[in-house]
Amino acid sequence: xAEQKEEAWDIEITARDTLFDLKLKDVWHYRDLLVLxxxxxxxxxxxxxxxxxxxxxxxxxxxxxxxxxxxxxxxSIPTDGLPQPxxxxxxxxxxxxxxxxxxxxxxxxxxxxxxxGKVYFPRLIVPLSIVVSNLIRFGIQMLLFLxxxxxxxxxxxxxxxxxxxxxxxxxxxxxxxxxxxLGMIFSAMTTKYRDLSFLLxxxxxxxxxxxxxxxxxxxxxxxxxSYKWLVEYNxxxxxxxxxxxxFLGQGxxxxxxxxxxxxxxxxxxxxxxxIFNRVERTFIDTV
Amino acid sequence: xxxxxxxxxLSKAYHLGEIGTGTISRDLERFWAKVRxxxxxxxxxxxxxxxxxxxxxxxxxxxxxxxxxxxxGDAVGIIGRNxxxxxTLLKILSRITSPTSGSVKIKGRIASLLEVGTGFHPxxxxxxxxxxxxxILGMRKAEIKRKxxxxxxxxxxxxxxxxxxKRYSSGMYVRLAFAVAAHLESEIMIVDEVLAVGDxxxxxxxxxxxxxxxxxxxxxxxxxxxxxxxxxxxxxxAIYLHNGSVAAYGxxxxxxxxxxxxxxxxxxxxxxxxxxxxxxxxxxxxxxxxIYPHFADVNDFLTHKDIEVAYDxxxxxxxxxxRIGFEIMHHATExxxxxxxxxDSYETASTLEQGNLxxxxxxxxxLLNKGEYIVYPIVGLHNEKWLCxxxxxxxxxxxxxxxxxxxxxxxxxxxxxxxxxxxxxxxxN
Numbered sequence: 010x011a012e013q014k015e016e017a018w019d020i021e022i023t024a025r026d027t028l029f030d031l032k033l034k035d036v037w038h039y040r041d042l043l044v045l046x047x048x049x050x051x052x053x054x055x056x057x058x059x060x061x062x063x064x065x066x067x068x069x070x071x072x073x074x075x076x077x078x079x080x081x082x083x084x085s086i087p088t089d090g091l092p093q094p095x096x097x098x099x100x101x102x103x104x105x106x107x108x109x110x111x112x113x114x115x116x117x118x119x120x121x122x123x124x125x126g127k128v129y130f131p132r133l134i135v136p137l138s139i140v141v142s143n144l145i146r147f148g149i150q151m152l153l154f155l156x157x158x159x160x161x162x163x164x165x166x167x168x169x170x171x172x173x174x175x176x177x178x179x180x181x182x183x184x185x186x187x188x189x190x191l192g193m194i195f196s197a198m199t200t201k202y203r204d205l206s207f208l209l210x211x212x213x214x215x216x217x218x219x220x221x222x223x224x225x226x227x228x229x230x231x232x233x234x235s236y237k238w239l240v241e242y243n244x245x246x247x248x249x250x251x252x253x254x255x256f257l258g259q260g261x262x263x264x265x266x267x268x269x270x271x272x273x274x275x276x277x278x279x280x281x282x283x284i285f286n287r288v289e290r291t292f293i294d295t296v
Numbered sequence: 297x298x299x300x301x302x303x304x305x306l307s308k309a310y311h312l313g314e315i316g317t318g319t320i321s322r323d324l325e326r327f328w329a330k331v332r333x334x335x336x337x338x339x340x341x342x343x344x345x346x347x348x349x350x351x352x353x354x355x356x357x358x359x360x361x362x363x364x365x366x367x368x369g370d371a372v373g374i375i376g377r378n379x380x381x382x383x384t385l386l387k388i389l390s391r392i393t394s395p396t397s398g399s400v401k402i403k404g405r406i407a408s409l410l411e412v413g414t415g416f417h418p419x420x421x422x423x424x425x426x427x428x429x430x431x432i433l434g435m436r437k438a439e440i441k442r443k444x445x446x447x448x449x450x451x452x453x454x455x456x457x458x459x460x461x462k463r464y465s466s467g468m469y470v471r472l473a474f475a476v477a478a479h480l481e482s483e484i485m486i487v488d489e490v491l492a493v494g495d496x497x498x499x500x501x502x503x504x505x506x507x508x509x510x511x512x513x514x515x516x517x518x519x520x521x522x523x524x525x526x527x528x529x530x531x532x533x534a535i536y537l538h539n540g541s542v543a544a545y546g547x548x549x550x551x552x553x554x555x556x557x558x559x560x561x562x563x564x565x566x567x568x569x570x571x572x573x574x575x576x577x578x579x580x581x582x583x584x585x586x587i588y589p590h591f592a593d594v595n596d597f598l599t600h601k602d603i604e605v606a607y608d609x610x611x612x613x614x615x616x617x618x619r620i621g622f623e624i625m626h627h628a629t630e631x632x633x634x635x636x637x638x639x640d641s642y643e644t645a646s647t648l649e650q651g652n653l654x655x656x657x658x659x660x661x662x663l664l665n666k667g668e669y670i671v672y673p674i675v676g677l678h679n680e681k682w683l684c685x686x687x688x689x690x691x692x693x694x695x696x697x698x699x700x701x702x703x704x705x706x707x708x709x710x711x712x713x714x715x716x717x718x719x720x721x722x723x724x725n
Binding site: 017018019023039041042045046048052053056125126127128293295 | 311397399400408427
């Protein structure tokens, strides 16, 4: 008999945890699935609706109107001298993208347990598809924002788009990755402890108030310095401030604060992927 | 043939009971034990997986130290009672969950069909769902495109391919879903009892397709089923799982026979009838009717083994003309095969005497063909009335692994397949 050679196996299933194996090669193989899932989300969203994708616009539009009324007029919170609707919609659009990525990702395991329980594919595909799906929605909402900018421009309002617009792709990426990372951490933990999904639901609302969506950072800095750290250490703040600065010319951020945000985001993402991959292996037993 | 699946010391433990409020404290306890370098306190008790016995701990080993190899091109049936660990094994092999210890090594691409139509979205059209489902099962888009016509052809729903699948009948849905799965190009295919859906014609088509996959394509198929007929037809080998361990592995006939003869249980609701008052009169009280041997969970019988039918009866007053018997009908053709009564072989008329009695009869081995039959208990007073007639029925499924025609693969036609003694005389010249 021929001498036995060490056989080459394609897949090895073991109980061992492979902590830093992020399975990115696997994810790459399934990239077509990513595209199809995004398409599914988009198509199924507007099927059997009359207004279809217009719904993506209605929500931020009405929110802006209400915010202008409540926070701008009733509470008279200053807006760095920007037209109130423009100020709010800039915050709402970016905050929504982050919040949608976070909440949708956080329920990946529970909402897809039927699918995950029957077939294997790299689970990371699903959160990624959520981030991309939301990008479409974000794009449509950005169009609304740009449209409003154009309207105010013709009315001669006082705002100045500038070269810091170049940061936009980076800001978008940071929002997506931060939402993704946090969402994955939550999704992994909600498979066992459902309490966390309730915590997240109101936590995300509270967090919005600690982000500069309805007020500018400058107000906090000058009027309420004792609360400043709460808002400033929130990584979303510098993203939104930089976003406003680029598009509207008003906002308080430094390259350092953006740098810190980037580091926090990358750490969150890495932890998120590691936890996610760990839970993916056995979550079906506990979900 | 080289082995394509190698399972070594594979074990899987499950926690029983609620996973809820108790888990944080339990998790902390486990974490604390780990920190101190102790064993996991919840994995210590090694109980076997027997769902009929109540265990002491809430950890159960669904699979315990499994070791086996599967060679390329094999079609392996996985059989066992409910809860024997079949589904757990499939889940580990298809990477849905991880083992607690041990390993599985696999060569080639693996496609698992634990369900048809996984990930189908009701709002999407048939066409869109073919792409989506194909991608979920691991196909690249170009691959699906290439096979698209073939898939649609196989499914037979061409006309509705651009209609949302929520408008499909359930049959069409299943056809489309299976069609996608059947065109996967993988070296190993894992199939759970998905064939339990769809009409008989489509089931046949699916079985045929699976046979093609393993025989023509030289691919490896793992097939879990409670249907011994399907296992017998499709597979060459079988694994019999019992309480989470391999009880037998080898040639399918031997394993199926092992399973069906060792797997007897005390009671199987499907194989017994408990009569109610309606079937009794002032003279005779019918208690129960059963078919033996009882198998847990299955109603499969072997064509080359005797089948026993038995009554439990109380005679209050001997009634002349009381006849106790049964009738056998061929399920597919609804033809009565025969009817038999307890007094068939009596030389003179006689009555059953007072007391509790057990009457039993044997349906001899090598009489019925493979397939499904219905057994009716029938009891009556001759020329007077029926006490029980066609009110109860028991479906039995006969599997041929060692009976008439065992040397040949094809099915023998006919509703009976009796073993006839042939005399062969060599005439001397």
